[in-house]
Amino acid sequence: MKATAFDQYVTLVRQGLRAEFVDKERLVSPVLFALTMLILFAFALGDLDQSLRIKVYLAETLLTALFALQLSFSRLFEPDRQDRVFDLLRTYPVSYSSLFLAKYTLVLILGSATLIPTMLFGAFLHQSANQSLFSWLVLGISILALAGLGALGVLLSVLTLKAQARQILYPILYFPLTTPVLLAAIQSARLCLEAGVTSPELKSWIGLLVGFDTIYITLGILLFTELMDES
Amino acid sequence: MLVISNLSFKFRHRRLFDDLSLTAERGDLWHISGPNGVGKSTFLSVIAGLLNPTSGDIKLSSNGETIEDRRAWLEYLPAEANGLYLKMDAVQNLRFWSQLRGLKLDDEAIFGALAPWGLNHPLLRSDFPVEKYSTGMKRRLALARLSLSPVPGWILDEPLYGLDQQALAVFRERLGKHLSSGGFALLVSHDLEPFRNLITGSKEIVSRGSM
Numbered sequence: 124m125k126a127t128a129f130d131q132y133v134t135l136v137r138q139g140l141r142a143e144f145v146d147k148e149r150l151v152s153p154v155l156f157a158l159t160m161l162i163l164f165a166f167a168l169g170d171l172d173q174s175l176r177i178k179v180y181l182a183e184t185l186l187t188a189l190f191a192l193q194l195s196f197s198r199l200f201e202p203d204r205q206d207r208v209f210d211l212l213r214t215y216p217v218s219y220s221s222l223f224l225a226k227y228t229l230v231l232i233l234g235s236a237t238l239i240p241t242m243l244f245g246a247f248l249h250q251s252a253n254q255s256l257f258s259w260l261v262l263g264i265s266i267l268a269l270a271g272l273g274a275l276g277v278l279l280s281v282l283t284l285k286a287q288a289r290q291i292l293y294p295i296l297y298f299p300l301t302t303p304v305l306l307a308a309i310q311s312a313r314l315c316l317e318a319g320v321t322s323p324e325l326k327s328w329i330g331l332l333v334g335f336d337t338i339y340i341t342l343g344i345l346l347f348t349e350l351m352d353e354s
Numbered sequence: 355m356l357v358i359s360n361l362s363f364k365f366r367h368r369r370l371f372d373d374l375s376l377t378a379e380r381g382d383l384w385h386i387s388g389p390n391g392v393g394k395s396t397f398l399s400v401i402a403g404l405l406n407p408t409s410g411d412i413k414l415s416s417n418g419e420t421i422e423d424r425r426a427w428l429e430y431l432p433a434e435a436n437g438l439y440l441k442m443d444a445v446q447n448l449r450f451w452s453q454l455r456g457l458k459l460d461d462e463a464i465f466g467a468l469a470p471w472g473l474n475h476p477l478l479r480s481d482f483p484v485e486k487y488s489t490g491m492k493r494r495l496a497l498a499r500l501s502l503s504p505v506p507g508w509i510l511d512e513p514l515y516g517l518d519q520q521a522l523a524v525f526r527e528r529l530g531k532h533l534s535s536g537g538f539a540l541l542v543s544h545d546l547e548p549f550r551n552l553i554t555g556s557k558e559i560v561s562r563g564s565m
Binding site for chain 2: 125126127130131134135138141142145146202205206207208210211212213214215216217
């Protein structure tokens, strides 16, 4: 008897969410970290010039979100590492694509739970009477960035899972690979807020972001199986 | 039927076992023995699919047909670990592993699986994280997972770890039932007494990998 890949995916997502909710510290700490960072930024920068508001808002919220997401990604397999659950998973007839997609779904759900409050709070701190910084399109762009970063996060989490030097290996591999996604996210969000949605360059940057997301998700699915098979 | 042919495993420059062969058929219980550190657990890890052998073959067949994914036919119990989500309760753990095998069990079926192991008390089975269990209770839960599973092959690495006499009797009875219903098992255990009448074959791994 064997469960279908879809059933396994649903089971793994459910278990992953349960693992997050039973350990609330894991769930809440990235959001608290992000909000604290934003408050510190706001105190340090004080009252900003109108022309700088957009740039500072985007720089600090996306940077803060990146670090907060980094916290979530690096702890993605933590519940599976206890009591050799991950090893046992590898001995079960689990489709590795299902496992990748389940972890990826968790990253998207938990990442959004960090990203959305961060973007909202950042916009609230920097908005002025005549300029609201919150934009649905910017939030969409941030979620597109999360889609690319999340695929990389899952891949690198499992890559470093067995490596003894994982604490060092993770940032070394992760940060260079995230640069194109972050660059495209920052540029498209800046254009969206400064020049408006009709800006001709906006489509190109969003296209680049979608392109990198597609590459990283495809690579993720393909390489995850290889990494799991490697012993 | 599990056929292991000329299996060798080398870790970096250390050869753990070499040219190891055995055939486990329905009803067989193979005891894998040898001194500490010789590679008994590694041997079981290779069969479970956690490690790739340096050379040799592991083939599983049923009614003459080769099984492609042997993970669907084997259940592995590691030594000194139980594969439990420690922050979750017993029911959540058993349900998770059963669902991955395609079993859709209702609460009653899970309670029934916990009962022989003395874990079916409402205060123990639900809303009680298994991290609060004693070593023996965690092992009992891992064995409950094993006995719920419909697969024919059990790979057991020190299954008696932490068990008391009562749990040991239950395990012996479950193992006997598993073997008599057409299953097979590979076992590493330093305490052979409980299995004396069940063992059908024995392999000793001696140091430096020779048999």
